[in-house]
Amino acid sequence: MTISGRVWKYGDNVDTDVIIPARYLNLSDPQELARHCLEDLDAGFAGAVRPGDIIVAGANFGCGSSREHAPLAIKAAGVSCVVAESFARIFFRNAINIGLPILECPAAARATAAGQHLDIDLAAGIIRNVETGETFHANPYPPFMLDLIAAGGLIEYTRRRLAAGRTGSGAACCE
Amino acid sequence: MSPMTLAEKILAAHAGLPEVAPGMLIDARVDLVLANDITAPIAIREFEKLGVSRVFDPARIALVPDHFAPNKDIKSAEQCLTMRRFAREQGIVHYYEVGRMGIEHVLLPEQGLVAPGDLVVGADSHTCTYGALGAFATGMGSTDIAVAMATGRVWLKVPETVRIVFTGSLQPWVGGKDLILYTIGQIGVDGARYQAVEFCGPAIDALSMDGRFTMANMAIEAGAKAGLFSPDDKAMAYVAPRVSRPYAACTPDPGARYVRTLEWDVSALEPQVAFPHLPSNVRAVSEAGGVRIDQAVIGSCTNGRWEDLELAARVLRGRRVHSDVRCIIIPGTQEIYRRLAREGLLETFVEAGAAVSTPTCGPCLGGYMGVLAAGERCISTTNRNFVGRMGHPQSEVYLANPAVAAASAVLGRIGSPAELGL
Numbered sequence: 001m002t003i004s005g006r007v008w009k010y011g012d013n014v015d016t017d018v019i020i021p022a023r024y025l026n027l028s029d030p031q032e033l034a035r036h037c038l039e040d041l042d043a044g045f046a047g048a049v050r051p052g053d054i055i056v057a058g059a060n061f062g063c064g065s066s067r068e069h070a071p072l073a074i075k076a077a078g079v080s081c082v083v084a085e086s087f088a089r090i091f092f093r094n095a096i097n098i099g100l101p102i103l104e105c106p107a108a109a110r111a112t113a114a115g116q117h118l119d120i121d122l123a124a125g126i127i128r129n130v131e132t133g134e135t136f137h138a139n140p141y142p143p144f145m146l147d148l149i150a151a152g153g154l155i156e157y158t159r160r161r162l163a164a165g166r167t168g169s170g171a172a173c174c175e
Numbered sequence: 176m177s178p179m180t181l182a183e184k185i186l187a188a189h190a191g192l193p194e195v196a197p198g199m200l201i202d203a204r205v206d207l208v209l210a211n212d213i214t215a216p217i218a219i220r221e222f223e224k225l226g227v228s229r230v231f232d233p234a235r236i237a238l239v240p241d242h243f244a245p246n247k248d249i250k251s252a253e254q255c256l257t258m259r260r261f262a263r264e265q266g267i268v269h270y271y272e273v274g275r276m277g278i279e280h281v282l283l284p285e286q287g288l289v290a291p292g293d294l295v296v297g298a299d300s301h302t303c304t305y306g307a308l309g310a311f312a313t314g315m316g317s318t319d320i321a322v323a324m325a326t327g328r329v330w331l332k333v334p335e336t337v338r339i340v341f342t343g344s345l346q347p348w349v350g351g352k353d354l355i356l357y358t359i360g361q362i363g364v365d366g367a368r369y370q371a372v373e374f375c376g377p378a379i380d381a382l383s384m385d386g387r388f389t390m391a392n393m394a395i396e397a398g399a400k401a402g403l404f405s406p407d408d409k410a411m412a413y414v415a416p417r418v419s420r421p422y423a424a425c426t427p428d429p430g431a432r433y434v435r436t437l438e439w440d441v442s443a444l445e446p447q448v449a450f451p452h453l454p455s456n457v458r459a460v461s462e463a464g465g466v467r468i469d470q471a472v473i474g475s476c477t478n479g480r481w482e483d484l485e486l487a488a489r490v491l492r493g494r495r496v497h498s499d500v501r502c503i504i505i506p507g508t509q510e511i512y513r514r515l516a517r518e519g520l521l522e523t524f525v526e527a528g529a530a531v532s533t534p535t536c537g538p539c540l541g542g543y544m545g546v547l548a549a550g551e552r553c554i555s556t557t558n559r560n561f562v563g564r565m566g567h568p569q570s571e572v573y574l575a576n577p578a579v580a581a582a583s584a585v586l587g588r589i590g591s592p593a594e595l596g597l
């Protein structure tokens with residue numbers, strides 16, 4: 001799967017309260033959430049983001065609450081991928097579970113500026129900066145998580161396993 | 176078999192494996208699954224896509240309407256209704272209605288739903304609170320919780336464990352909140368990212384259960400997956416009258432491997448205050464510089480327990496909240512609320528000029544009951560002070576322990592109980 005998009009660049013510790021403020025947590029419709037995405041960090045984002053755009057950020061992206069509203073809002077805003085130096089644990093799980101592509105790649109995150117364009121080969125974890133021509137390799141996913149991503153997220157993955165009469169999550173114990 | 180940390184032992188037991196090591200992906204059985212009025216509606220929507228009709232066990236799911244309940248508006252009412260209907264259809268045993276409920280992480284241990292050695296997952300990041308009982312408890316999103324409600328199982332990566340040893344004994348007005356704020360100040364908001372933290376040492380042995388809940392609660396503010404305490408006599412005395420089902424408490428093995436060990440002598444530690452806008456932005460209260468405040472909030476899953484409110488009452492008894500300050504006090508559960516009434520603390524608070532509410536998360540997440548305007552400052556016993564956490568993005572939140580919050584409410588600026596001659 002290849003992704004191409006324009007970059008929105010943010011710093012370290014972008015927390016779930018600025019990704020989707022709690023005053024909107026009485027909503028759960030992704031499109032409504034998208035209208036307030038990143039509102040308290042960058043009030044111009046929701047109005048100007050275009051389908052396919054990419055968010056690039058520093059360390060600990062998505063720290064704070066477990067609200068799945070955060071990756072849902074980002075995905076519904078049309079963002080095709082989030083590249084960060086690192087992700088907070090719960091945000092990482094949530095993004096994979098709902099099928100929002102994310103890549104951990106400190107070098108790419110540091111070397112990319114707002115407004116530049118990235119070409120991303122998701123399966124191979126290769127990120128190319130269109131303007132500078134630099135290429136980066138993201139940390140690879142374990143096979144179990146690639147299966148989750150290939151199935152389109154945790155629900156579809158689990159639905160298929162349950163329909164096939166299998167119990168358990170299918171996580172291998174020897175990664 | 177190699178010796179294991181507390182987190183590793185609990186995870187191995189729930190994965191049915193003789194041993195586990197950091198980095199392994201496991202499939203584990205869970206003892207309890209939690210969701211609230213914000214996260215349950217999405218979890219229920221995803222559950223319905225799974226093609227199963229019943230939850231794995233209606234006695235092992237807890238649903239708590241606490242964030243925007245009593246309903247703050249029509250949309251919140253609809254979210255609570257979605258959860259209530261699901262609870263009735265599925266025969267969920269542990270559903271708590273307004274008037275009997277509490278803030279989930281205060282309520283569940285109090286009601287005996289969590290035991291030492293348990294594996295608990297919740298659609299709320301502060302699920303890690305139950306680590307105080309020696310359980311491995313961690314927060315997840317709604318989709319993970321939907322699958323856990325259907326199957327009773329989750330996938331997990333076994334985390335590395337960090338060990339933090341606290342030596343010495345604590346000064347008056349210094350407690351669990353100060354230890355955890357100090358810790359986050361030292362290691363940073365991602366200092367334990369993806370890791371489990373084991374808290375131990377003489378200062379921890381001496382700490383009350385309520386103080387331990389406060390510390391485990393904020394492990395997530397250092398990025399941790401779980402914050403755990405080895406269950407001792409105090410923990411066992413806490414669960415004995417509450418938990419009626421069988422459980423298997425465990426303790427870390429001698430010689431277990433920790434990714435790092437930190438040791439701090441906390442004998443001289445002052446009450447700590449986290450300045451905006453990160454919980455790691457910590458200073459001693461004497462260096463807080465007398466920041467003027469508009470509001471003080473005492474409550475939440477961090478500091479809404481009996482001991483917290485008792486400390487606040489000791490400071491507020493016979494004093495008045497400063498004329499420029501709104502002081503909002505929220506007991507963590509209905510049980511604590513009853514005890515406040517029974518033991519006269521409710522009167523102390525009301526006479527001091529504080530507003531006292533039925534249990535709710537309310538102001539902690541800028542929901543309702545104490546939302547801040549632009550430029551306003553609040554001292555709060557909650558756990559997060561991110562931009563916009565309690566209201567307008569230009570408002571400010573300062574995190575502190577309940578005694579400091581109460582003293583500040585009286586002073587009209589951030590200050591310590593010592594400044595009131597206490």
Ligand code: SF4
Nearest residue numbers: 301475476536539540
């Ligand atoms: S009190 Fe605050 S931190 Fe705790 S569960 Fe409620 S909203 Fe979350």
